[in-house]
Amino acid sequence: MSDSPITTDEIDALLREAEGVLPEIPDVSFPPRRKRKKESVSTPVGVRDTCRQQLAQLGNIELEVRIELGRTTMRLEDVARLRKGSVVVLDRYVDEPVNVLVNGKAVARGRLIVVDGKFAVQLIEFL
Numbered sequence: 001m002s003d004s005p006i007t008t009d010e011i012d013a014l015l016r017e018a019e020g021v022l023p024e025i026p027d028v029s030f031p032p033r034r035k036r037k038k039e040s041v042s043t044p045v046g047v048r049d050t051c052r053q054q055l056a057q058l059g060n061i062e063l064e065v066r067i068e069l070g071r072t073t074m075r076l077e078d079v080a081r082l083r084k085g086s087v088v089v090l091d092r093y094v095d096e097p098v099n100v101l102v103n104g105k106a107v108a109r110g111r112l113i114v115v116d117g118k119f120a121v122q123l124i125e126f127l
Helices: 006-019 047-058 076-080
Strands: 065-068 098-102 105-117 119-127
Touching: 006 047, 098 119
Parallel strands: none
Antiparallel strands: 065 098, 098 105, 105 119
């Protein structure tokens, strides 16, 4: 993941990809406001431009992403006996999908892979 903010070109590319999946959003224009003394009428911004602006602002928000390998239940006395080298057996098999949690909520499932010697998750299903 990059620390740099999302660019306008990247937002445009995401919107182009979404055009085949999402319903067409019509451009919306609003009637001009009544003129008051020394007040100019502003040009309304289309829905797509508004979406681009909102996506650009959201691009810098940091989210906590966790990968849940599995779960188990243990008694307190068993937890107290844990030492370096202890083995905790989880409720999943090695080849079962892992959960991807964003801010504590499961949003996807994936399979564990290794990329350049590091663990990674290849997404296989969105919830």
